[in-house]
Amino acid sequence: MKIILDAMGGDNAPEATIKGAVKAIKEIEGEIILTGNEDIINKKVKEIYGKETIQEISDRITIYNTTEEIKMEDIPTQAIKNKKDSSMVVGFRLLKEGKGDVFVSAGNSGALLTGATLIVGRIKGVDRPAIAPMLPSYKKGVMLVDAGANTNCKPINLLQFAQMANVYLKKIYHIKNPAIGLLNIGTEETKGNELIRESYKLLKKEAEEHGINFIGNIEGRDAFTGEIDAVITDGFTGNVFLKTVEGLGRLVKRTLTESLKKNIGTMLCALPSMPSIKRFSKTMDYKEYGGALFLGVQKPVVKAHGSSDEQLFYYTIKQAANFAKSGTVDIIKKEFEKKT
């Protein structure tokens, strides 16, 4: 198992990527290849650990030297085409050439999507790859597909999102018969815009053939009850959904903390219940649920959260190893071979 990690991607790189890799390597079998500027990485290693090179910390972590970086503000297609020696493009190339089993990056999301599609390539039969993060739900997570890869979708795309989510939830989360719902503004089949009404019909017709437990239309309020495993939607609505969850999560954290600290009396009184509050905040923090997978590309690609810290890189690397080991991508390939 070889995990390729874009050492330069994300708001806290390369410190957080290095620390995350060092922490994760102790718990995973296999190697981590860091793509990035060797000098910068080793300088940081010296700063953090007082060692000359990262190999002195673990001989299972290596650096693949690159000279460029894709920035958050770069235009995705241009960046992927022009920055051939960037940590991201090189990561994708190593993955494609079989020099690694999975690629993890917290870099520019649009560039990641472009790279996944242009360099690694779509699975034959999958019209549109999708981004699939896990969000917090009651006592477990809920998968969102598509979270923003495809602004404009057709019903066939949504059916394929459901097929891929189904395989993924079965293989990685060991859910026997994942409950998959279509995000709508009511549960009746006449509800929604044209895309959703047509997608409903298609899903209803094809679900059985694909072994999908399609539970019909669901509303945002149903998504977090713990009874639904995947929410299927177009990338525009899905991205609004994702960012609304994120925004509300921040509001919750901020308001709760301030409520408790409103005056010293309350703060002192609140101290005993802080572990519970922390546990709660953790449940609500969707970042705890790790990175988002790119479903529908030829090899496993995981998008880490842009603001990932050491802990989250550690978690996302382990998740990526699990994703690669599960063979989900090959099963998705077979699923789509049947049809084509």
Next chain:
Amino acid sequence: MKIILDAMGGDNAPEATIKGAVKAIKEIEGEIILTGNEDIINKKVKEIYGKETIQEISDRITIYNTTEEIKMEDIPTQAIKNKKDSSMVVGFRLLKEGKGDVFVSAGNSGALLTGATLIVGRIKGVDRPAIAPMLPSYKKGVMLVDAGANTNCKPINLLQFAQMANVYLKKIYHIKNPAIGLLNIGTEETKGNELIRESYKLLKKEAEEHGINFIGNIEGRDAFTGEIDAVITDGFTGNVFLKTVEGLGRLVKRTLTESLKKNIGTMLCALPSMPSIKRFSKTMDYKEYGGALFLGVQKPVVKAHGSSDEQLFYYTIKQAANFAKSGTVDIIKKEFEKKT
């Protein structure tokens, strides 16, 4: 000031509507007219208060007897056309005839929208009326327009939503220069689907002429920071947004309560901070922000939440009185007269 209240509408009617009216009448000047079945209402009054009629409690509450009821499962257009003597249709009729100043109902949302449009009528120049609830944000509320009245929209509709929100926030919330944003999946003007891209252009072009402080595209994560006063979107996306907030709000409440009660030790420890937690839950509960207004109809109509209890009806009735008194509807009329 005469407030017409649909006594039979909502999950907890008529008990919650009666109690809410009795509580609200003490604090408002004017009268409340309950539309609904007189026998059922007075029987409930006897049960709750031990009085023969509601007039014995307050001579400023009267009943306008109706014999039918629109159910939650009724098809909106049919219900409005066929149930002429329902508490909802009669409420709308009284409003239209000037026998009341504002109509409040927690009944079937689709029927309310149909009734508002068909019976009360659109304001001249407003192509599509919209539903506008207030949602929790940091230290204040944020208005969402449209929350579900119009599944399919054109750019002109979104511009008009912004115009109406602008008047409303100035008049009712006394916000000098409300910050109005367009809900999108990125802040750049090239982002989003065609509707949103075109709406962005139109809003940017026309905002100044209408005195709108258009702050451009916003994402769901920006909506709750307290820096935005209104989120403009189509009814499909808006309804997904609203219900996601609702669902996540419930998850927060449930998870937090259970985190604190996990074991008796924690529960006892948590007791001192309970007032803070309650204050927090209240901030997060979007129902605390009252009913949703119908913007763009000839007279003030307020949709109370379907699951409203006594407290929420009390609050929504007061909000409705405020809405009617503010003259917002007349100002919206003038705003649109200018253009037509």
